Amino acid sequence: MKIAHIITGLNNGGAEAVLYRLCTNDISVTHTVISLMGMGKYGPLLQETGVEVHCLNMPAGRITFSGLYSLYKLLKKSKPNAVQTWMYHADLIGGVIARLAGVKNIFWNIRHSVLEKGKSKRNTILIAKFCSWISPFIPKQIICCANKALAVHAKNGYQRNKMVVIANGYELDKFTPNSQLALDTRNELLLNENVVLLGMVGRYDPLKDHTNLLAALSQLKHQFDFKCLLVGKDLSTTNNELISEIEKQGLQSHIVLLEQRNDIPAIMNALDLHILSSSSEAFPNVIAEAMACGTPCVSTDVGDAALIVGEAGWVVPAQDSRQLASAITQALTLKQDSLKWLELQNQARNRILEHFSIETMINKYHDVWNS
Structure with a gap:
């Protein structure tokens, strides 16, 4: 079988990472x-x-005739058995051009769970709406990365009977508990192996709601001695807005800014607890990646976060720093009981093994492509 994947771009992002895997x-x-x-x-x-x-x-946000024609020629020449598109722009452009090129088996892929003014770009909402109008005609099936994504898009007019959920799968030989890797990473960052290390992996973006995280940590700074790693794009000392918020919350001695990293399994192993403070997500990869490394998580109740965490962590309402702080407190209190904490670490790892392996995801994609 030959599958042609059409994606908006290949920069660092969740959809791109899933396509790569x-x-x-x-x-x-x-x-x-x-x-x-x-x-x-x-x-x-x-x-x-x-x-x-x-x-x-094609330039970001622009469609060119030469780009459309090149896509048409590629599909006519390669004659794929199926075209799998990724994200709204590719769903629309790739789906229509694939149909014109004679491809019958076209599958869309939805990677977002929010289509609201103020949370999503106006252009994104417009393209998603247009996709909903043509969803009865272009795709054979529509893959959603999360149950929340399916519900939101069905409500917004997507053809419900074509929609199916395939959760992200993870390479569990890479994301696996590794105490030596944890120690090496802490040594590299000049952090004592006994320091309580919290962290959040995710770019600086309003939807990640770092303000919520910092407000929660500020409530804990006199109760616990901790460091918190912030890892991702624009999480650096050049981000004046972020630095101002850290100073406002009095967390200068607690926060370590690491920008983007290519060694996320090492980061996840080094952490005692991973925190996700987002106000919106679809299927948050970082939670599954942390849990696969045996690192328990505290997350806001966004997208399919609660489905991933299950009973192996804590889930609290979004945009509520008090409840986020309370959950972190519960986690750090439990950590003082080494046997119970080890049990939770194993529970977190096993949940990902059972439900979110890369093999499970691949098999489900095959089922859709062969439908």
Whole structure:
């Protein structure tokens, strides 16, 4: 089977990471990836594993005739058994062009769970709405990464009987408990192995709600001695808005800013507790990645976070720093009982093993493509 994937871009993001894992772990299918924009982070990584990658080099937010024609020619020449699109722009452009190129098996992929003014870009909402109008005609099936994403898009007019949920899958040989990796990472960061280490992996973005996290941590600074790693794009000392909020909450001695990292399994192993303070998510990868490394999580109740965490952590309402602080307090109090904490660590790891392996995800994609 030949699958052509069409994605908006290949920069660092959740959808891009899932596409990379799918293509590089599924050796029973020939995968080709077409980016509407450039190579980004994942283009070269895909090529290194032998996956064919094409870039249409369309500017962000703009559609070019040359790009559309190049896509049409690629699909006519390669004659894939199916086209799998990723994210709204690719669903629309890739879906329509694939249909014009004679491809019958077209599958969309929805990666968001919010379509609201103020939380989503106006252009994104408009394209999603247009996709909902043509959803009865273009895709054979519509894959959603989370139950919340399915519910939101069905409510917004997407063809409900075509929609199916496939949760993200993870490479559990990479995201696995590793005490030596944890120690090495702490040594690199000049952090004592006994210091209580909290962390949140996720770019600086209003939807990640770092303000909520900092407000919660401020309530704990006199009760616990801790450090908190903030990892992701724009989480650096050059972010004046973030620095101002850290100073406002009096957390200068507690926060460590790390910007983007390529060693997330190492970061997750180094943490005692991972926190997600978002006001909106679909299927938050970082929770599953932390739990796969045996790191318990506290998360806001966004997207499918509660489904991922299950009974192996804490889930609290979004945008409520008091409840977030309370859950962190419960976690750090439990950590003082080493046997109960070890039990929770094992429970977190086992939940991901049972429900969110890369093999499970690949098999579900195959079921859809062969439908």
